Amino acid sequence: GAVVSQHPSWVICKSGTSVKIECRSLDFQATTMFWYRQFPKQSLMLMATSNEGSKATYEQGVEKDKFLINHASLTLSTLTVTSAHPEDSSFYICSARGGSGSDTQYFGPGTRLTVL
């Protein structure tokens, strides 16, 4: 149980376009989802926290207009990278935390974004 999926697993796009990444909790309801970014050989950096039905909370230095997060249901959160540029190329990972007092974060497999 407690599986989190991400789609797509990798994406290549042209500079200036927008890319949407989906994060789904497959067998549990995720009251909170987290989005991380990981550069090569570096650690995961928390970008934002999203709770179902409310606006996401962004970490300092993360542009909310650049990285749009929507958590419309208890099983789906989306991250849209708007007007992508090569410096946005990275590995984006989501995690989901269930309700009922659960505090464990379950991680998705990640999405590799390459902006040309």
Place this chain on the structure above:
Amino acid sequence: AQRVTQPEKLLSVFKGAPVELKCNYSYSGSPELFWYVQYSRQRLQLLLRHISRESIKGFTADLNKGETSFHLKKPFAQEEDSAMYYCALRYNTDKLIFGTGTRLQVFP
């Protein structure tokens, strides 16, 4: 500000040797520490947390508040332990900050 430090990028040992992956933290509140593991081509998964005080796959970790450390130990490494290990600190109720990770290589 909170911080997690893993000083070793790579740790190589032979099968059967003891392993200690170091983790130090900085946090003004009451710390809650975790170890996550990422095997090759797999997602990040929770290995253990200090609150549980349990042994998972032979690994243990003790929180030392005096030394602000949470080192991961295993007395006899196995080849299947080869993976990337991340130490993480929870802050502000549900946020995690990760260390830079240590790659453990266990040679036969």
